[in-house]
Amino acid sequence: MFKPANTQREKSVTQKTYLCIQRSPQRPHTPTEAPSPGKMEEMYARFTAWREKFKDNIVDLGGKLGGAAMVVTADGTKDGPFVEAKELVGGYMLIAAETIEQAAEIAQQSPGTAGPGYSVEVREIVTP
Template sequence: MPESPRRDEYLLLSRGQWDPEKSKEEIQSAIDRFYLWYERLVEQGTFKRGHRLATETMRVSRHGVTDGPFTEAKEIIGGYWFIVAGSLQEAARIAAENPCLACGLSYEVRPIEHERASAYRAANETPPPAQ
């Protein structure tokens, strides 16, 4: 039996805010189309369920716990979902079909790393080399 092509999970982060020049009707239409698109992809196995994020936030660090918000409007994360695809490029092509792009949102697509973190391997948290 032939092997199925490898499929990995990619995190899809919804970023930004609605375009202030769009009407509430235009935005709601994009949202409605998004949920139709999303449910179809969930049924196909191309999406795994994620969620919208509430507006409340707190930051926990070695300096303690502080209330938010912490980011500029363009960096706000409004929700997350998972795309199942054969490559990062394929996941990005799927995300590019999202109807909410037309109303000002953008999407960040990130591969899920399944390895445990290590201080001996470069990762997102690794500071850049000293200049």
């Protein structure tokens, strides 16, 4: 069983940083019903428990991506076209772990995998 890191600010020498990309299932552009207050409370409790359990591994909780976007090239910027994907990127976070398997375990326990079709892509960040 994987044990969380000792401190958030001081990664061990063997720890690496991983980018976790929240992927949401592609859905038609139809309004969805908001979760009930009870469901929201349950979701928040799950998130809080996960965040507490892995607080020493969480480098940056990142956030949800907004609608504003641009494509940047050497020639300038433009409002698209954007990469089409089956899954939509919903957000990101950075975590510290000694192996990608440990990073995947942290991500698998996150609320980002709670719903049908939701997933978290884990990618190692390599720095020079």
